[in-house]
Amino acid sequence: MQTAQLRHCDHSVSSSKCCRLQISGSSTTGVKRRKLSHQSYTHRCWNVTSAVLQHPAVVATPSSWRTRCVEASKTVCKSSIHEHMEGHADPVISSAWLAEHLEDVAILDVRGSVRTKLQSTNAQGCRLEMSEYFADYDTYLEGHIPGAMFFDWTKDGVDEDEETPVQLQTDSDTFAAEMEAKGVGTDRPVVVYDSGNGLLAPRVWWCLSFHGHPAPLILDGGYARWVEEGWSTELAEPCPLTASPDLQQWHTGCNIDQKPASQQANDKARQSGVYATFEPQPQPHRRATSGDMLQALDDKQDGKDIMILDARGLEQYTGEVKRAERGGHIPGAVNISRKSLLDKSTGLLRPLQDQRQVFEDAGVDCSGNGSQQIYTYCNGGVASCSLALALDRLGLGQSCANYDGSWNEWGNELQLPVQTGK
Numbered sequence: 016m017q018t019a020q021l022r023h024c025d026h027s028v029s030s031s032k033c034c035r036l037q038i039s040g041s042s043t044t045g046v047k048r049r050k051l052s053h054q055s056y057t058h059r060c061w062n063v064t065s066a067v068l069q070h071p072a073v074v075a076t077p078s079s080w081r082t083r084c085v086e087a088s089k090t091v092c093k094s095s096i097h098e099h100m101e102g103h104a105d106p107v108i109s110s111a112w113l114a115e116h117l118e119d120v121a122i123l124d125v126r127g128s129v130r131t132k133l134q135s136t137n138a139q140g141c142r143l144e145m146s147e148y149f150a151d152y153d154t155y156l157e158g159h160i161p162g163a164m165f166f167d168w169t170k171d172g173v174d175e176d177e178e179t180p181v182q183l184q185t186d187s188d189t190f191a192a193e194m195e196a197k198g199v200g201t202d203r204p205v206v207v208y209d210s211g212n213g214l215l216a217p218r219v220w221w222c223l224s225f226h227g228h229p230a231p232l233i234l235d236g237g238y239a240r241w242v243e244e245g246w247s248t249e250l251a252e253p254c255p256l257t258a259s260p261d262l263q264q265w266h267t268g269c270n271i272d273q274k275p276a277s278q279q280a281n282d283k284a285r286q287s288g289v290y291a292t293f294e295p296q297p298q299p300h301r302r303a304t305s306g307d308m309l310q311a312l313d314d315k316q317d318g319k320d321i322m323i324l325d326a327r328g329l330e331q332y333t334g335e336v337k338r339a340e341r342g343g344h345i346p347g348a349v350n351i352s353r354k355s356l357l358d359k360s361t362g363l364l365r366p367l368q369d370q371r372q373v374f375e376d377a378g379v380d381c382s383g384n385g386s387q388q389i390y391t392y393c394n395g396g397v398a399s400c401s402l403a404l405a406l407d408r409l410g411l412g413q414s415c416a417n418y419d420g421s422w423n424e425w426g427n428e429l430q431l432p433v434q435t436g437k
Contacts (some may be wrong), residue, residue: 227296339426
């Protein structure tokens, strides 16, 4: 087995993970980061010398060695959102589109899962289940779309001070720092993909939308579709550290045995667009709290046009299955399972006109006149993002809010009203 020769360089960087390179089943991990503040971390990035570049796992695909901390081309970084998105406004993209634009976008791999365990069954047959949330980093290391950074949906972009699990980090500076650490800036589109079941990618799309990213995109069919269609994958994990011109020289073959010459060099690099810079523009209307939901119930009683959509399966909606202290649904909510938006035979999203029909049959006003306020929720604020995505594509994004706490919060707050049955 070929031995990788390594050298390291220290960088000041907004980061949540150490860099790792996996080649032919072996991996080398950088030193764990030391947290300096909520925005800045210092960690050690291991850069691989030219000996490793000769490894067949690396050179098999020209685009496979793309550590973004030493990206030589400035063209991609300088390209504007409009240049990338000209003629393609739909946030849902195909594998073919992504393959053509790999160098024009940031990419986030959000593979993971929600697993449930049966806890008990009462005399009435009601089942109590417990949900567990997992991020699938090991699968990412076994292969991913070239240039993709791993997004741990259980930690990244999450407010860890919240008691309810996986709540969105609403502090824009903190969120922006985490995105920049993954090479995600607001100057170009970012593509999000999951395993292919369409559960987690819409959640990250919603998080990015809340913080005002102008072009978050979702890969229809996720990683499964990408592989099925025969597109290339890679093992190397990109390193989107703050890059200076010195580091660009290393990429072209010059040896660098020390840190960037000065902070002035780093400032120059930022001005030239080498850094990923995430400039948040929060969209608070996209997120609802339990207080907002209570107000919505009052508004509905007062005759205002309010729609509350429950994205869970029917058994959870009716209360036959519960994943909280109580079962059932928010009073007046209409059940639209997120799976009803998927094609059962392919796992891809159903055509938009079919999704429109699903919503209209449930009583959603899809005319786009803005008179109806829509709220989506599920068990943990994740599956409901699939509904939020579809509504956004139908032009209803400005009048749709996702209840982030969802049933994890509502079902455990005994003072909040609950309705059972259909």
